[in-house]
Amino acid sequence: MKIAFIGLGNMGGSMAQNLLKSGQMVSGFDLSEQALQHFAEAGGVICDSPQAAAQEADVIITMLPAAKHVRDVYLGEHGILAVLKAGSLCIDSSTIDPQTIKDIAALGSEKQIQVCDAPVSGGTMGAKNGTLTFMVGADHAGYEAVKPILSFMGKNIVHCGAVGTGQVAKICNNLILGISMTAVAEGMALGAKLGIDPQALAGVINSSSGRCWSSEVNNPWPDICENAPASRGYTEGFATQLMLKDLGLAIEAAGQVKQPVLLGGLVQQLYQQLCLQGDANLDFSSIIQHYLPTKVS
Numbered sequence: 001m002k003i004a005f006i007g008l009g010n011m012g013g014s015m016a017q018n019l020l021k022s023g024q025m026v027s028g029f030d031l032s033e034q035a036l037q038h039f040a041e042a043g044g045v046i047c048d049s050p051q052a053a054a055q056e057a058d059v060i061i062t063m064l065p066a067a068k069h070v071r072d073v074y075l076g077e078h079g080i081l082a083v084l085k086a087g088s089l090c091i092d093s094s095t096i097d098p099q100t101i102k103d104i105a106a107l108g109s110e111k112q113i114q115v116c117d118a119p120v121s122g123g124t125m126g127a128k129n130g131t132l133t134f135m136v137g138a139d140h141a142g143y144e145a146v147k148p149i150l151s152f153m154g155k156n157i158v159h160c161g162a163v164g165t166g167q168v169a170k171i172c173n174n175l176i177l178g179i180s181m182t183a184v185a186e187g188m189a190l191g192a193k194l195g196i197d198p199q200a201l202a203g204v205i206n207s208s209s210g211r212c213w214s215s216e217v218n219n220p221w222p223d224i225c226e227n228a229p230a231s232r233g234y235t236e237g238f239a240t241q242l243m244l245k246d247l248g249l250a251i252e253a254a255g256q257v258k259q260p261v262l263l264g265g266l267v268q269q270l271y272q273q274l275c276l277q278g279d280a281n282l283d284f285s286s287i288i289q290h291y292l293p294t295k296v297s
């Protein structure tokens with residue numbers, strides 16, 4: 001099986017390396033010379049355009065920053081849909097809006113090309129360790145076809161429903177995550193101001209009904225969780241700008257179906273403010289600085 005991988009950045013670079021480690025033949029393209037160099041060092045075949053990478057491939061995986069890049073790679077002037085052979089399978093793992101991938105899948109099906117969405121959770125460590133969760137939007141046959149390929153890069157491959165539903169699952173999860181992180185930050189900061197030891201407070205929350213991933217694994221207060229970004233200056237985590245992007249996707253999708261996302265809107269503004277003040281690359285748990293007297297960076 002020949003695989004093409006387009007978008008070899010922080011996530012895609014490691015995912016492609018795991019495909020190579022499992023013995024697959026992988027050709028790849030990225031706009032970044034450095035990304036291409038790492039890919040070649042791992043045994044990948046560098047191509048000079050998305051079309052060149054994709055035209056001989058049976059499976060094409062894309063891992064790109066946002067919807068505009070995904071549209072460009074599939075449908076743009078040098079887009080891959082124009083050169084793919086009938087019967088090929090495309091998997092987009094970028095986090096984008098559900099409608100974009102539905103549009104691309106509809107155009108693909110006119111040429112007997114199957115396109116599905118499989119956004120991920122697990123971050124850069126999950127990508128590196130091959131432990132990602134994939135949220136797959138595809139028909140049953142499509143899901144069965146992508147499952148063995150995704151298993152080289154992840155450990156949970158979840159079928160969410162038809163094309164687009166993988167993105168729905170991803171943006172709803174991250175909507176909840178952004179809100180829950182802000183709630184934990186608010187509670188931790190209030191407790192500290194009222195005089196409780198943050199360590200004691202976190203212990204109570206994590207054995208009580210306030211417990212969640214943001215309190216237990218990625219607590220925003222420094223030195224509560226040894227391996228959390230808050231304990232290393234909010235570096236090397238899930239960037240605030242990516243959380244802002246995902247909240248924007250959730251709010252945009254909500255607008256299309258006229259569904260209120262009240263807390264999501266509020267939290268989006270808080271993340272927007274963090275980005276404006278220059279903290280776009282800090283972990284999203286740095287939202288706690290809205291509640292502290294001094295800046296964390």
Ligand code: NAD
Pocket residue numbers: 006007008009010011012029030031032035050063064065066069072073093094095096120121122123124237238239242
């Ligand atoms: P990244 O910016 O590190 O990588 C994206 C890569 O795409 C870059 O190397 C860039 O050069 C390349 N690119 C852009 N336009 C291109 C084009 N037209 N053709 C070829 N390559 C192109 O981003 P990332 O962190 O790898 O994230 C990728 C996607 O995964 C995003 O949609 C992001 O929201 C999602 N995601 C990221 C994380 C994370 O922790 N980083 C976690 C889950 C999901």
